[in-house]
Amino acid sequence: MSADDYDRFADDYEAENASSLLNAYYERPAVLDLAGDVRGRTILDAGCGSGPLAAELVTRGADVVGFDGSPAMIDLARRRLGEAVPLTVHDLTEPLPYDDETFDDVVASLVLHYLEDWDAPLAEIRRVLKPGGRLIASVNHPFAQVLNAPTEDYFATRLYDEDVELAGKPTVLTFWHRPLREVVRAVTDAGLSVRVIDEPAPSADTPADLLPPRIASGERSAFFCFLFVVAEKPAA
Numbered sequence: 079m080s081a082d083d084y085d086r087f088a089d090d091y092e093a094e095n096a097s098s099l100l101n102a103y104y105e106r107p108a109v110l111d112l113a114g115d116v117r118g119r120t121i122l123d124a125g126c127g128s129g130p131l132a133a134e135l136v137t138r139g140a141d142v143v144g145f146d147g148s149p150a151m152i153d154l155a156r157r158r159l160g161e162a163v164p165l166t167v168h169d170l171t172e173p174l175p176y177d178d179e180t181f182d183d184v185v186a187s188l189v190l191h192y193l194e195d196w197d198a199p200l201a202e203i204r205r206v207l208k209p210g211g212r213l214i215a216s217v218n219h220p221f222a223q224v225l226n227a228p229t230e231d232y233f234a235t236r237l238y239d240e241d242v243e244l245a246g247k248p249t250v251l252t253f254w255h256r257p258l259r260e261v262v263r264a265v266t267d268a269g270l271s272v273r274v275i276d277e278p279a280p281s282a283d284t285p286a287d288l289l290p291p292r293i294a295s296g297e298r299s300a301f302f303c304f305l306f307v308v309a310e311k312p313a314a
Contacts, residue, residue, distance in 0.1 A: 103284040105216055105304055106131055109187055112214050112274060112308050116140040119182040122206065123163075124170060125189030129155030132163050135185075143176070171195070174202045181206055186215040188304070191253045194235070200268035209314040213270055215307045219277070222302040223255050233257045261307065270309035277305065 109131060113121075117139030123132045126144030128151050135142050136159070144159075145168040146152050152167050159165070168175060170189060184203045190196055203213055224232055235256045242249055256264075265272055279298065286294060293301050 099280065099284060099288040100303060101130075103281045103288060104278075105188060106134070107281040107283075108276070108278045108304070108306055109185060109214055109216055110134060110138070111278070112276065112306060113183065113185065116183070120180065122174075122176070122181045122184045124184055124186045124203065126155055126165070127151050127187075129158045129163070129165075131185060131187050133158055136162055143181075145170075145175075170199050174206055176206045178205055179208045179211075181211060182208055183212045183214060186213065188216050188218075190215055191217040191255075194237075194254050196256075196264040197267065200264055200270070204268050204270055204311055207311040209311060211311045212273070213265070213307070213309045213311075215309075216304045217261065217307075218253055218255070219302050219305040220255060220258050220261065225302060230255075233259075235260055258305075261305070265307060265309045270311055272307065272309050274308035275305065276308075 113135070115138075116135055118141070119139075120141045121135055121143070123129075123135070123142055123144035126132050126146050127148075129144065132142045132144045132155065142163045143165075144155060144163055145166040146155070147167065147169045149167050152165050155163070155165055166175065170186075171193065184207060186203070190199070193199060200213075207213065220232070223230065223238070227238065230236065230238075235254060238253060238255055240251050240253060242251055262272060262275075280289065280293065280301070
C-alpha cells in the first residue's frame with residue numbers, strides 16, 4: 079500500500095477505525111493495555127493515521143509526537159488533535175526526523191505489515207528510543223495466512239491482497255506476510271529484546287452485536303487477527 083492509497087480512502091478508513099470490532103474494540107485497547115501507565119512518557123506514534131491512538135495516549139497523560147505517510151491522514155489527525163500533538167508527513171522507510179534517544183516508547187500500530195523490509199525502519203526506531211525504551215507494535219497475525227491461504231508458503235515473506243469493507247465500501251488492502259520467526263528475527267537483529275508476544279481477546283467492552291457468534295461464545299480459536307509485540311532497547 080502507498081500513501082496515495084490511503085489519501086484516496088482516508089475518510090472511509092477513519093469512519094471504519096472509529097467503531098469497528100478490529101480497531102476500536104480489539105487492536106487499540108490491546109496496544110493501550112500493553113503500554114500501561116504512560117503518564118509523563120514521551121511517545122512516538124509511528125504511522126499514526128487519523129490519530130485515534132495518539133488522542134487516547136494524550137488523554138492518559140503522555141507527551142505524543144506522530145507521523146504518517148499519508149497527507150490526508152495527517153489532515154484528519156490534525157483536526158482531531160489540534161495543537162496537542164506535533165504531526166509530520168513522513169515515510170517510515172526513510173530515516174526518522176528525530177534526534178537519538180528522544181522517546182520513551184514508539185508505538186507502531188498496524189503499520190509494519192505494509193513494509194517488505196523491516197530492518198532499516200526498526201534500526202531507526204531503536205535509534206530514537208531512549209535506553210530502556212519500548213517498541214509496542216501490532217501486525218497482522220502470520221498464522222492467519224495458514225487459514226486464509228493454506229496453499230501458500232507460510233515461511234515465505236510475500237505480498238498478498240485482502241478484500242475488506244471500509245465504511246461499507248469494498249476496498250483491497252495489500253500487505254506483506256512474514257512468518258513468526260521473521261518477525262522475531264527482525265526485532266532482535268535491530269538490537270531490541272522481545273519482552274512480550276501477545277494474542278489477546280477482544281475488549282470486554284465490545285458491543286455484543288459486533289461479535290461473530292463463535293467469538294461471542296468464547297471460542298478463541300475463531301479469532302486469529304493481530305499479533306502484538308513489545309520489545310525493549312537495552313539500558314545503557
